[in-house]
Amino acid sequence: MKKLINKPENVVREELEGIAYAHPDLVKVHFDPNFVVRSDAPVKGKVGVISGGGSGHEPMHGGFVGIGMLDAACPGAVFTSPTPDQMLEATKAVNGGAGILHIVKNYTGDIMNFEMAADLARGQNIEVESVVIDDDVAVKDSLYTAGRRGVGSTVLAEKLCGAAAEQKRSLKEVADVCRKVKDAGRSMGMALTSCTVPHVGKPTFDLPEDQMEIGIGIHGEPGRTRMPLKSADEIVEMLMEPIISDLPYKSGDQVLLFVNSMGGTPLIELYVTYRKAHEIATKHGLKVVRNLIGPIITSLEMAGVSITLLKLDGDMIKLWDAPVKTAGLRWGI
Amino acid sequence: MKKLINKPENVVREELEGIAYAHPDLVKVHFDPNFVVRSDAPVKGKVGVISGGGSGHEPMHGGFVGIGMLDAACPGAVFTSPTPDQMLEATKAVNGGAGILHIVKNYTGDIMNFEMAADLARGQNIEVESVVIDDDVAVKDSLYTAGRRGVGSTVLAEKLCGAAAEQKRSLKEVADVCRKVKDAGRSMGMALTSCTVPHVGKPTFDLPEDQMEIGIGIHGEPGRTRMPLKSADEIVEMLMEPIISDLPYKSGDQVLLFVNSMGGTPLIELYVTYRKAHEIATKHGLKVVRNLIGPIITSLEMAGVSITLLKLDGDMIKLWDAPVKTAGLRWGI
Numbered sequence: 001m002k003k004l005i006n007k008p009e010n011v012v013r014e015e016l017e018g019i020a021y022a023h024p025d026l027v028k029v030h031f032d033p034n035f036v037v038r039s040d041a042p043v044k045g046k047v048g049v050i051s052g053g054g055s056g057h058e059p060m061h062g063g064f065v066g067i068g069m070l071d072a073a074c075p076g077a078v079f080t081s082p083t084p085d086q087m088l089e090a091t092k093a094v095n096g097g098a099g100i101l102h103i104v105k106n107y108t109g110d111i112m113n114f115e116m117a118a119d120l121a122r123g124q125n126i127e128v129e130s131v132v133i134d135d136d137v138a139v140k141d142s143l144y145t146a147g148r149r150g151v152g153s154t155v156l157a158e159k160l161c162g163a164a165a166e167q168k169r170s171l172k173e174v175a176d177v178c179r180k181v182k183d184a185g186r187s188m189g190m191a192l193t194s195c196t197v198p199h200v201g202k203p204t205f206d207l208p209e210d211q212m213e214i215g216i217g218i219h220g221e222p223g224r225t226r227m228p229l230k231s232a233d234e235i236v237e238m239l240m241e242p243i244i245s246d247l248p249y250k251s252g253d254q255v256l257l258f259v260n261s262m263g264g265t266p267l268i269e270l271y272v273t274y275r276k277a278h279e280i281a282t283k284h285g286l287k288v289v290r291n292l293i294g295p296i297i298t299s300l301e302m303a304g305v306s307i308t309l310l311k312l313d314g315d316m317i318k319l320w321d322a323p324v325k326t327a328g329l330r331w332g333i
Numbered sequence: 334m335k336k337l338i339n340k341p342e343n344v345v346r347e348e349l350e351g352i353a354y355a356h357p358d359l360v361k362v363h364f365d366p367n368f369v370v371r372s373d374a375p376v377k378g379k380v381g382v383i384s385g386g387g388s389g390h391e392p393m394h395g396g397f398v399g400i401g402m403l404d405a406a407c408p409g410a411v412f413t414s415p416t417p418d419q420m421l422e423a424t425k426a427v428n429g430g431a432g433i434l435h436i437v438k439n440y441t442g443d444i445m446n447f448e449m450a451a452d453l454a455r456g457q458n459i460e461v462e463s464v465v466i467d468d469d470v471a472v473k474d475s476l477y478t479a480g481r482r483g484v485g486s487t488v489l490a491e492k493l494c495g496a497a498a499e500q501k502r503s504l505k506e507v508a509d510v511c512r513k514v515k516d517a518g519r520s521m522g523m524a525l526t527s528c529t530v531p532h533v534g535k536p537t538f539d540l541p542e543d544q545m546e547i548g549i550g551i552h553g554e555p556g557r558t559r560m561p562l563k564s565a566d567e568i569v570e571m572l573m574e575p576i577i578s579d580l581p582y583k584s585g586d587q588v589l590l591f592v593n594s595m596g597g598t599p600l601i602e603l604y605v606t607y608r609k610a611h612e613i614a615t616k617h618g619l620k621v622v623r624n625l626i627g628p629i630i631t632s633l634e635m636a637g638v639s640i641t642l643l644k645l646d647g648d649m650i651k652l653w654d655a656p657v658k659t660a661g662l663r664w665g666i
Contacts, residue, residue: 018604267391271351
């Protein structure tokens, strides 16, 4: 295992210490239980937007805490759900009196623990709504999931809901934005290589040198199929077709096209990928009016990409363009 | 070779096509010869800031073209210097009448071709200054370099000079900012793995599973030493000590600490690295007042990191904080 780490059991703590050193203007990091909140939390009268999940997907979610996006993020151990006490403490820490939205990726552990935290918070008179993101069209059920997995749309929901909360919209309105993203976003990913979870010390799965896996999950969960490595253009077609046909999208729809690195795939390959994805979207009559390209929701050092397509209406475009100041996404401020 | 590409000979062209689709608000991409200019170029009365070099280091340089940073970038083939005609055409395209600064990384091919382009531009009555960045303390001469290699400080110079040019400073003043970065910045990198140049098809060098290389170049040029893999904290000490002792820095100095992924190292490891680098800098009495963390000057999918430390004065801090709008760095706008 070749990683820039010290002891595997300390990776998440040391990462959080690094974040605390690096971004004191943006966030405060709490330890035991671990959570990251924006430095001016709680913001009075503003809905608090929270997400969380296993570590290993950075910059998601801690890198998206700040003005105009998340109020708090709860990192679990690598590829492991955070615990209800983390989520409860984060919920209390960012409670500005206008309620809290939990944005939850559809994994069994995350669902269960966020539900428990929401119940505990309600017991302390904090209003909580939860929206579960399940945008991965690759498989119906998966290793850690009943139903579809939650992937790339989660980050887009965090941006749009964060902007809506910043405008002081009500909890129901912010949750409605999240539900709109849940309904209008679809994703699919693929892997060229596995990744290695630090405390496991060996690759999660074996993928021979001439093979790739289409429809992989962000924890290395099995996808749809393994096959010999194909060209970038052929791979992008295999990802875009299921996404576009699933919703379905209509000619003339405005979309955000998000091409994501799984961690080990460099930017030069992401732009080669983006090129073909853009051409396919355009051929279907979709108007790519916004995009996001980079390592955003990663699987440690896995090589591969995922593509997310989100149908946008006018309000969503305005929310996307609103100022954001986080370690992972920043503009306008 | 596992890459998301089509034909190796088309990688750079298809990447540029992807950039053209993705960022028409920021840049225009010219083909044959290849160069990327900001979409509103030339800006009248503003110094044009240009850099370039081999592809494979994305987002550097094309990802840094836009308001407040580069006016143009010239991408060569992967790990290969761009040609004088690319640089000349880029120089002419962004000539707003106030002169042009060429920011050149110290590699023999880049130096030679930028010099030739500058001479040709001067022959067409365009004033050109060139500053060569040579900040890598690892080795004195290298595979493609006489003297030290140019690495991480280059991106910092692009940001600061871009901001200075945006303020309509004169060519001499913008070049002075670049010379200040050249003098006050030091870098060193290390690799856990090699990368594979697409048209070569096999790793540039072999690095056994239990070995790492300290002082590596961004094209896989040999470093100072190979040794068994050590902990992140030990590795960061091996990078920080030569950097800090080289300048030297003084207790109380304000610095920018830049922790860079070579491409295949994920963000979770960068923050573990940042943590120790920050602690070492602080122990030496340095004040880390700004930072940059991410895959910024990469070597395709190489796993590894580099660290750059730049001593800052008050003017440099203001230039760093000035608005920037590029695909790779963005804030305030």
